[in-house]
Amino acid sequence: MSAVLPTARPRRSRPRGVLAPVALLVIVILIAFALVPGLIAPDSPVALNMADRLKPPSLAHLFGTDEGGRDIFSRVVFGTRYSLGVAIAIVFASALFGVVYGAISGMARGSADNVMMRIVDLFFGFPALVLALAVAASIGRGLGSVALSLTIIWWPGYARLVRGEVLRLRERPHVEAARALGVSNLTILRRHILPFVAQEVNVRVTTDIGYALVAVTALSFLGLGANSPTPEWGLLIRDSRPYFGSAWWYLVFPGTMIMLTATAFSLIGDSLAARRGG
Amino acid sequence: MEPLLTLDGIVKTFTQKRGGKRDVQAVAGVSLTVGRGETVGLVGESGCGKSTLARLALKLIEPTAGRILFDGEDITARHGRAMLPVRRRMQAVFQDPLASLNSRMTIAEILREPFDTHGIKLGAALQPRIRELLSFVGMENTDTTKLPPQFSGGQLQRIAIARALALEPDIIVADEPTSALDPSIQAQIVNLLLFIQRQRQISYVIISHDLDVIGHVADRIAVMYLGTIIEQGPAAAIIGSPWHPYTQALLSAAPTLAARRNPEWKRIVLTGDPPNPANVPTGCRFHPRCHLARDICRQVEPPLRPSEDGARLIACHLAPEETAEKGRWIGQARLGMPAAATA
Amino acid sequence: MILSVRDLSIGFRRPGGDLPAVDKISFDVREGETFVIIGESGSGKSLTGMSIAGLQPATSVTSGSIRFKERELLNRPDTELRRMRGREIGLIYQDPLGSLNPVWPVGDQIAEALRAHGLASGAAAARRAVEMLDRVRIPDPARVATAYPHEISGGMRQRAMIAMALIAGPSLLIADEPTTALDVTIKAQMLELLAELQREMALTIILITHDMGVVAEVADRILVMYAGRVAEIGDADAIMRTPSHPYTAALMTSAMISEAEPKQQLNAIVGVAPGLGSFPDGCHFHPRCPLAQDDCRSFVPPLRRLGDVALACHHPVGSDTALMAEA
Numbered sequence: 047m048s049a050v051l052p053t054a055r056p057r058r059s060r061p062r063g064v065l066a067p068v069a070l071l072v073i074v075i076l077i078a079f080a081l082v083p084g085l086i087a088p089d090s091p092v093a094l095n096m097a098d099r100l101k102p103p104s105l106a107h108l109f110g111t112d113e114g115g116r117d118i119f120s121r122v123v124f125g126t127r128y129s130l131g132v133a134i135a136i137v138f139a140s141a142l143f144g145v146v147y148g149a150i151s152g153m154a155r156g157s158a159d160n161v162m163m164r165i166v167d168l169f170f171g172f173p174a175l176v177l178a179l180a181v182a183a184s185i186g187r188g189l190g191s192v193a194l195s196l197t198i199i200w201w202p203g204y205a206r207l208v209r210g211e212v213l214r215l216r217e218r219p220h221v222e223a224a225r226a227l228g229v230s231n232l233t234i235l236r237r238h239i240l241p242f243v244a245q246e247v248n249v250r251v252t253t254d255i256g257y258a259l260v261a262v263t264a265l266s267f268l269g270l271g272a273n274s275p276t277p278e279w280g281l282l283i284r285d286s287r288p289y290f291g292s293a294w295w296y297l298v299f300p301g302t303m304i305m306l307t308a309t310a311f312s313l314i315g316d317s318l319a320a321r322r323g324g
Numbered sequence: 325m326e327p328l329l330t331l332d333g334i335v336k337t338f339t340q341k342r343g344g345k346r347d348v349q350a351v352a353g354v355s356l357t358v359g360r361g362e363t364v365g366l367v368g369e370s371g372c373g374k375s376t377l378a379r380l381a382l383k384l385i386e387p388t389a390g391r392i393l394f395d396g397e398d399i400t401a402r403h404g405r406a407m408l409p410v411r412r413r414m415q416a417v418f419q420d421p422l423a424s425l426n427s428r429m430t431i432a433e434i435l436r437e438p439f440d441t442h443g444i445k446l447g448a449a450l451q452p453r454i455r456e457l458l459s460f461v462g463m464e465n466t467d468t469t470k471l472p473p474q475f476s477g478g479q480l481q482r483i484a485i486a487r488a489l490a491l492e493p494d495i496i497v498a499d500e501p502t503s504a505l506d507p508s509i510q511a512q513i514v515n516l517l518l519f520i521q522r523q524r525q526i527s528y529v530i531i532s533h534d535l536d537v538i539g540h541v542a543d544r545i546a547v548m549y550l551g552t553i554i555e556q557g558p559a560a561a562i563i564g565s566p567w568h569p570y571t572q573a574l575l576s577a578a579p580t581l582a583a584r585r586n587p588e589w590k591r592i593v594l595t596g597d598p599p600n601p602a603n604v605p606t607g608c609r610f611h612p613r614c615h616l617a618r619d620i621c622r623q624v625e626p627p628l629r630p631s632e633d634g635a636r637l638i639a640c641h642l643a644p645e646e647t648a649e650k651g652r653w654i655g656q657a658r659l660g661m662p663a664a665a666t667a
Numbered sequence: 668m669i670l671s672v673r674d675l676s677i678g679f680r681r682p683g684g685d686l687p688a689v690d691k692i693s694f695d696v697r698e699g700e701t702f703v704i705i706g707e708s709g710s711g712k713s714l715t716g717m718s719i720a721g722l723q724p725a726t727s728v729t730s731g732s733i734r735f736k737e738r739e740l741l742n743r744p745d746t747e748l749r750r751m752r753g754r755e756i757g758l759i760y761q762d763p764l765g766s767l768n769p770v771w772p773v774g775d776q777i778a779e780a781l782r783a784h785g786l787a788s789g790a791a792a793a794r795r796a797v798e799m800l801d802r803v804r805i806p807d808p809a810r811v812a813t814a815y816p817h818e819i820s821g822g823m824r825q826r827a828m829i830a831m832a833l834i835a836g837p838s839l840l841i842a843d844e845p846t847t848a849l850d851v852t853i854k855a856q857m858l859e860l861l862a863e864l865q866r867e868m869a870l871t872i873i874l875i876t877h878d879m880g881v882v883a884e885v886a887d888r889i890l891v892m893y894a895g896r897v898a899e900i901g902d903a904d905a906i907m908r909t910p911s912h913p914y915t916a917a918l919m920t921s922a923m924i925s926e927a928e929p930k931q932q933l934n935a936i937v938g939v940a941p942g943l944g945s946f947p948d949g950c951h952f953h954p955r956c957p958l959a960q961d962d963c964r965s966f967v968p969p970l971r972r973l974g975d976v977a978l979a980c981h982h983p984v985g986s987d988t989a990l991m992a993e994a
Contacts, residue, residue: 219423223484226382228411228441230404237437241428369850370821476939477708506707506877507921511935518930533850536924540933559929577855580925584883585907593859594852598822658925 069313076307079126087120091277100293110295112285118296122303125277129266130307132189133258136196141251143197144204145243149235151205152212163209169202174261182270189262189278192271196261200254207250211243245322253315256308263304279304326396327357328495328527329381329414334390336376348602350376352551353390358495363521363528365542365559367535367574371599372548374531378499381529382416383407395494412442415488419500421480425472431458431483432468438490457486461516478509485516495527502537514541535578539563547571550599550609553628557636564655567636567643569614572654579658589657608641616642669839669871670696670719675731675741677714677723679943685728686944689714690895693970698838701865701872701885703903705918706892708877709940715892716841716875720756721748735839754784757832761844763824766831767816774800774812777831784835799830802867804860822853826860833864840865842874846881858884879922883907891915894941894951896967901976911973911983913956950981958982 079086088106095115103110109118151162178195185191212235215221221238229237265271266280274281279300286296336351351373358364366374379385381392383399391400394410402410418424425434435454439446446453458466461482472480481501488496501517502510514537520526532538538545539559546556547568555568566572573592583589594613605612611621620641628639640647673693678685689711696702706712717723719733721740733740735756740748752758760766768776777799778792787795793812800808803826816824825845832840842861846854862885865872874885882889886903891912899912910916917936927933938955941947947954953963960982968979982988 219418219420220426222379222384223416223418223424223487224426224437225384226411226416227438227487228408229437230441233441237429238426369852476942478939506940507879508707508917508936509939511921511924511933512937514924515932515935518932535851540924540927540929563925574851577851578880581879581883581907581919581922584880585904591855593856598820598850598853600820 065313066317069310069317072306072310073314076126076130076310079123080131081127083120083124083126087117087123089117089120091116091121091124092275100289100296102293103295103299109299110293112282112293112296113289118282118299121277121282122279122300125279125282125300128189128272128276128278129263129280129304130255130259132193133255133262136193136200136258136262137251137254139193139197140200140254141204141247144201145208145240145247147201148205148208148210149212149240149243152209152216153231153235153239155213159209163206166202166205169198170206172199174199178265178270187270187273189266189272189276192262192265196258196265200258203254204247204250207246208243211246212239215239215242245318249315249319249322252318253312256311256315259304259308259311325360327359328362328395329356329358329529330391330393331356331377331381332391332393334377334380334392335388336373336380336385337388346602349551349604350601351380351387352604354548354551354553355390356546356553356556358527358529360494361521361525361527362544363530363542365538365545366529366531366548367533367538367545368548369533369574369599371550371601373551373601374548375499377548378416378497378529378531382414382497383410408442412491413494415491415493415496417481417484417488417496417498417501420504421477421484422472424484425480425487427472430469430471431466434472434483435468435487435490438487442491444491453490457490458483460489460520461486462512476509477505478512481505481509481513482516485513485520489520489524492524493526495529497529497531499531500533501530503532503534510537517541535563535574547574550604551601552609552639553637554610554639555636556628556638557631561636564652565648566651566654567631567638567647568610568640569616569642569647570610572647572651575658576654583658592654608639616646618642668695669698669736670873671732671734672715672719673732673734675715675718675729675733677711677718677727677729679724679727681944687946688727688895688943689718691731692892692895692897694890694897694900696839696871696873697888698871699865699869700887701862701874702888702890703874703876703882703886704890704892705876705879705882707918707940709894709942710892711895712875712877712892713843716843716873719873720752720758720841721745722758750784753780753832753835753837754786755837755839757835757837757840759825759828759832759840759842759845761847763821763828764816766828767824769816772813772815773819773827777812777827777834780831780834786835795834796830799834800827803827803830803833803864805830822849822856825849825853825857829860829864833868833870836868838869839871839873842872844876845874846876846878854881861885879918883922891918894946896951897970897977897979898952899976899978899980900970901978905975909985911976911985912978912980913958913984914952916984950979958984960988 093116098111098115099113101107101111107117107119109122112118147162151159177198178192181195182191216239221234224234224238262271263280266278267284269284272278272281282300283297289296332355334351334354338348338350340346354377356364366377368374380387387400391398393399394414399410432454435457436450439450454468458464463479463482502513505513517528518541521528530538530541542559544557545559545562546553547570549570555562555566555571562571566575573594576592579589607623608621608626611617614621626639626641628637630637631644674691675689676687676691677689678687692715704712704715714723718729721743723729729741731741774793774796777796781787781792781795797808797812800811805811805823805826811819811823846857849857858881861872864870876882888901889903889906890900891898891914893914899906899915906915910919920934924933936955941951949965950963950968953959956963962981968981970977970979973983
C-alpha cells in the first residue's frame, strides 16, 4: 500500500534501552546463585526445622518457609543450578547438535539433504509431553530424563534454522569467490558461512534458555523431573500445591523467579536481535 | 601454440525440480578458446548465458555436456582437490566487489587465503608479499587490519584483483568487473587490468554488457544471445563493422556521446519480447526481434560458421550479404560521423 | 520556472555534529525540460532529488528553499507532501521491485494511485490503469494488470512503475537512476519512452544518473554535482561541447572509452570521491584535480556565470588562470 503513497521513513524504534541492562543484571545474579549458592543463601536448603514451618516472609526468611521449615529463599538460590543449569545445558546441547546437523545438511544438498530434513520433520512432529513420559518410563524420572527428552525436542529447530541459513549463504558472491579460489567445503563452512549464521543462532539460544527453563520446571511440576528434596523450582511449585490457600509465598516466590528468569533471557535475546537488525 | 583455455560444445541445462518441469538451457552449445596473453570479451544482455558460461569455465558449476580443456588437459570431470592445481592458474574477479569479499575478514586475512588454500607457506614473507600485491594494484599504504565495508567500491575491486593475482595465475575470468562502479572508477579499473596484462602477460576472459569497455580491452569479442554465440571475431572487426543484426542493435544502442547528441542518429530499436531462456524461439533465436527475419530464419537455426576470409564466426542466414553494409555504417556512425540514416 | 531550489543543504545528525551531504546548492528547472543531475557516489544527487519530494531520510536535517510552482515545499508537513506526491510530483526509482508491492496485482497498485488522490474509483480506476499500462507500451496490458510484480519481466516492471508514477497526472517527474540496472537495449527503449511520455503529457523531468550517455541522450540542461556541491550547471549542449569544470571534463572523458585508442591507458581521474564526513577544505575536488592551485585548497569556489553555464571553479578549463596542464 505504501508503495503508492511513499512517506518519509519513520524513525527507527529504539531497542528497549532501559530494560536490557536490568535483564543483564538479573542474569548475573542468577549465575552467582548457580555457582556459589552457599555464599548467598542464608540457610541450608534441605535441613528440616519443623518449628519454623510455613512462616510468612520476614527478614530472617525473605521468601518465607515451606512445610519442612526450610527457608524458601535458600531453596530457590540452591535450585538455580538445577533449573537454570539444566535449561542451559539443554539449549547448548540442542544447538550444538542442531548446528552441526543443519550445516552438514545444507552443504550436502541434494538427496542427502532431503533425507536429513525428513528426519528432522519426524522429530518436529513429536509431541513433547508424550516423549518426556516415554523417556521417563524407560530410564526413570529425574532431571537427566527431562534433559534428554527436551534436547531431543529442541535440536530440530536449530537444524532447520542453520540449514536454511547455510542454503541461503552458500549462494553468496563471497562464497562463490572462495570456491573459485579452491577453498574446501569444510573451510568454506567454517570461515565463510558459519560466522554469518552465528548471530542468528546466538539470538535463538538466548531466547530459548527462557523457554527451556519454563519447560524444565513444568515437567518437574508434573512429577517427571527432579525428585525431592532437590530444590528445583518446578518441584517447589509442585510441593506448594497443598498450601496454595494458606501459604501464598510458597507458590508466588518460586513462580516469580521462573517468570523473571525467562523474561530476562527473552529481553536479552530481543536486544541481541535488535542489534543485528532484526 | 595451444590455447590456454578451451570450451568445446558446452551445454548447461538447469532442470526445474518443481511443477512445470520446463528445463532451461542457459548455455546451448558454446565453443570458445582463449590463447596465452589474449583478452577475450564476452558480451551480451540479460539471459544470454554469459555469466553462466563464466561459471562453467571456472568450474563453479558443472556442464551438462561438452568439454573444458585447460592447457591441453581435459578438466571436465575434475572436482574438488583435483581442481586445485588448475584453480591456482585460473582465477576470478566478480561484479560486486563488496559482496565478493567476506565482510568479516580483514584485508590481510582475505589476501592470505589464496596462499593457505594452496598450501603455500610464506612465513615471515607473507606480510611483505601482501603489501607488494596491494601496491601493485594501486593500494599501497592500505591498513590491512581493516574490514571490507570500510573501503569504497573501487578500492575493494582493486583488493579483489590483488586476491586474484596472489597465486600468479595464467588467466583471470572477470565477470562484469566494472559494472558496479562509478564511471570515473571504471576507467581506473580498466587501466589497472590493462596494466596488469602488460606486466604479467595474463589472459583475460572479460564478461560485460558494456560494449565500450569490451571494445577497449578485448583482442577478440564473442557476442552471446540466448545461450549461443552469434558472432565472434577480432575486436576491431566486431566493433567497427558488426555483421549480426543483434550485434548491430547492441552497438547502435550505445553510441558515443557525440552520436547521441546528434539528432540524425537513428538507433536500431528492437521489437518483441526480451530474450527468455525458458522460451527459446524456433529457428534463429533472434528472429522474433530481427527486422530482417525471413522464413528460413524462422525455421532453421543458423550454424556458427566462419566468414569467407576466416576472420570471424557468424551465425546468421543473411550475413554478410545483407548486413555487412549496415554494419560498416554503424561502426562509422557510432563514432559520431554524420551519415545518411537508413534505420 | 516550475522548480526553484535555493541554498538547499542536507545534513545527517550525528552525535559529534551534523555531517553535511548537500551543501547550499541552487538551481532552477524550467517547465517542460529534461533536467539531468549527474554525479557519482557521494555526490548527493539522489538526496537532492528525494528532498524535492520531501522524501529525504528522517535522520537528515534540511534547510534552504524548494519552491515548486511558487509554493514552498521545504518543511511542509508530510500529510500535505503526501497529497502532492503522485498528483503533482511523480517518482520512479532504479529498482522497481522496491516500489511495487509484491502481494498486489500490478493493475491494482496503479489504480490505487488514482483512488488515493480521489481521482477515480472502482471499475473506472481499473480501466484507467489498463489504459496507462498501454500508454507505457506494455504489450497485452489487460493481462499484465492482473499479474503480480514477480510474474512480469524487469523491463515491464520498470514501465509499470512509470505508469504508477504518471497516472495521477503530475507535472513533474523525478527519476532516480531509472536506467542504471538495465541492459543497453532496454535502456535505450526506456529513454525513448520517457521522451515520448514527456511530449504527450507535457512533463518536466528531473533525471538523476551517473551515466554520461544518458545525459547526452536526453538532457536539455545539466547539473553536475560533486561531493555535495554544484560543480557546473547549464545548457547541456554548451557543457558537453566545452566542459569548463575539470570534474565535468573528466567525467566526459571517462564516458568516451569508445573513442580512446584500444588497449591504451585511459584518461582516468586519480583517487576516490570523498565520503560523507571527509570532504576536504576549499574546493571539494581539489585533491583529484589536475589543475588544482593553492587557492583551490583553501577557498570554496563560488558559483559564477560563464556564458550559458554557471560553475564553481577558481580555474576553469581553458581560462586564463588555469595551469597549462600536461596531460
